[in-house]
Amino acid sequence: MATTAEPTAQQFPTLIHLAALTHLEGQIRAARTIQELQFLSVNETRRLIPYDQAFLLSPSGPATDVYRVLNASSVAVVDRDASMIVWLEQAVQALRRAGNTGEQPMVVTEELLPDSLRNGWREFVKGHVFWCPLQHPDETVLGAWWFERDFAWQENDVAIVHRLAGSFAYAWKALSKKEQGWSRKIKKPTWWILPVAALGMLCLPIRISAVAPVKVMAKDPVVVSAPMDGVIADVLVPPNQVVQQDTSLFRYEDTNLRNQYRIAEKQLAVAKAEHRQAVQAGFGDPRRKADAPLGEVEADLRQTELDYAKEMLDQIEVKASKPGLLLYSNKSDWVGRPVTVGERIMEVADPKQIELRIDLPVADAIVLKEGADAIVFLNAFPLESFAATVVHTSYHAEVLPGDILAYRVTARLTQPDPRVRIGWQGTAKVYGEQGPLAYLLLRRPLTAIRQWVGW
Numbered sequence: 040m041a042t043t044a045e046p047t048a049q050q051f052p053t054l055i056h057l058a059a060l061t062h063l064e065g066q067i068r069a070a071r072t073i074q075e076l077q078f079l080s081v082n083e084t085r086r087l088i089p090y091d092q093a094f095l096l097s098p099s100g101p102a103t104d105v106y107r108v109l110n111a112s113s114v115a116v117v118d119r120d121a122s123m124i125v126w127l128e129q130a131v132q133a134l135r136r137a138g139n140t141g142e143q144p145m146v147v148t149e150e151l152l153p154d155s156l157r158n159g160w161r162e163f164v165k166g167h168v169f170w171c172p173l174q175h176p177d178e179t180v181l182g183a184w185w186f187e188r189d190f191a192w193q194e195n196d197v198a199i200v201h202r203l204a205g206s207f208a209y210a211w212k213a214l215s216k217k218e219q220g221w222s223r224k225i226k227k228p229t230w231w232i233l234p235v236a237a238l239g240m241l242c243l244p245i246r247i248s249a250v251a252p253v254k255v256m257a258k259d260p261v262v263v264s265a266p267m268d269g270v271i272a273d274v275l276v277p278p279n280q281v282v283q284q285d286t287s288l289f290r291y292e293d294t295n296l297r298n299q300y301r302i303a304e305k306q307l308a309v310a311k312a313e314h315r316q317a318v319q320a321g322f323g324d325p326r327r328k329a330d331a332p333l334g335e336v337e338a339d340l341r342q343t344e345l346d347y348a349k350e351m352l353d354q355i356e357v358k359a360s361k362p363g364l365l366l367y368s369n370k371s372d373w374v375g376r377p378v379t380v381g382e383r384i385m386e387v388a389d390p391k392q393i394e395l396r397i398d399l400p401v402a403d404a405i406v407l408k409e410g411a412d413a414i415v416f417l418n419a420f421p422l423e424s425f426a427a428t429v430v431h432t433s434y435h436a437e438v439l440p441g442d443i444l445a446y447r448v449t450a451r452l453t454q455p456d457p458r459v460r461i462g463w464q465g466t467a468k469v470y471g472e473q474g475p476l477a478y479l480l481l482r483r484p485l486t487a488i489r490q491w492v493g494w
Contacts (some may be wrong), residue, residue, distance in 0.1 A: 041118065050423050067207060072214065077095050077109055078110055080093075080173075081093040082112050082113070084131050084203060088186070088199055090169075090355065092185045092188075093112040093185065094112075095108070096131060107128060108137070111149075123163045126156065127163070128164075130159065134147065140168070142172050143172070144197050147168040149164075156492060166188050167187070167188060167191050169186040169192045171204050173204050173211065174204065174208055176205070177212075181211045181212065181214065181291050182211070186239050188318045213403045222453055229373050239408060240477070244474065245474070245476050246471065246472070247482075249377040249399060252399045252400040252418050252468060254398075255461050255464070256461065257366065257392065259392060260386040261360055261387045262385075262389060269292060269296075270376070270378075271376055272290050272374070272379045273374060273376065274367075274374060276365055278368070278370065279366065281364055282359045282362065284361055285359065287360055289357055290355055293355045300349060303345040303347075306345075312413065316373050360387070363385070363390070364388050364436075366387070367386070394450065395488050396448070397447075397449075397467045397471070398446075399446045399447075399469065400443060401445060407471055408429070408471075408472075410458060411429070412427075412428065412429075413426075413467050415450075415465060415468075416465050417459070417464070418465045420463075425456060426455075427450040427451060428451055429469060431449040432447075432448050450467070450469075486492075
């Protein structure tokens, strides 16, 4: 009869290792993700190879010496700021740069490290270290193991680790291709994803904005208006010039005023003479004594007319009431032009005190509040933008040149810039409240439809 040979006592350890190897390779094939496979590589490998601590490292990019710790045995999450992890990555990088770690398993000793890292070896490493790369059959190195234990590494341990490294590397490469395949499938959306994505984009909240022309204006200028009716004979200062206080700005035609002053002088002299004559005659003729008070009143009247003529004559030259920049259109526009009292002719402004006037068309009007943000693009600086803040918005729209109905919006620069000059123009973008993207895109079409439909 045939008999079955039973394993001897010497064969039991070998059978146990074989069963553990078979079980571990089954777990490798059953891993569904790279993370699960990496966790197995530093924890379940202990079933075959005894060790105290294991680390899995992987290069951060192709053809690089920088290795990062991905997993550690008995640890769920690696603390990248831990001193041990930082030292280990520096040590591996130093070994690879020195050529002390290749693509074959090897034992690492303290003597292979530079002097700057040996103190860390004595602090963190306990026992003997074994280095084993995870190399795919196509010679791609996906990562490496760093094992530590108290006793030396034997040849049979090296053989087993080398065998497991090939299995782990093969499974790692296969799972990488699988995940890349899924990512490619995800990038091919089905037909219903496109309208859903478009609808979601239309619902994105954004700040409603509008674009309008802007002009740099003087803030709180002193208005130089016509003090009386008359004809301007000459403008003494060209526009856009800095003037001092009491500087003569323009002069009236004074022919009539000087003649009126001279006539008033003569009439006053006549009135005084008649008054004196009436006083002297009153001494001899009591009836003439009553004419003296009338002569005195007549003289006072002529004196008042003379004072008025003198006051008007003194206003022939209009002077600046404060220093600043003189602003008006053009000298030729005013010379020989008749003006009425109170008519605005010039402005004297401080060039450092400016504000922005934004003409927001009614068709592009949005809800603006005090303190709303704005960005100004001046024609003089086409490559720069200036932040501004809205300080006032008119309640009623005005008709601007070109028959454009617009709201006047006043803004100020957030940071004053000495380069910005009064009179410059450009474009401003003002921001209102937040709203969906669909409102910004469909606001004008909806307004046109409502005007056409009538609701």
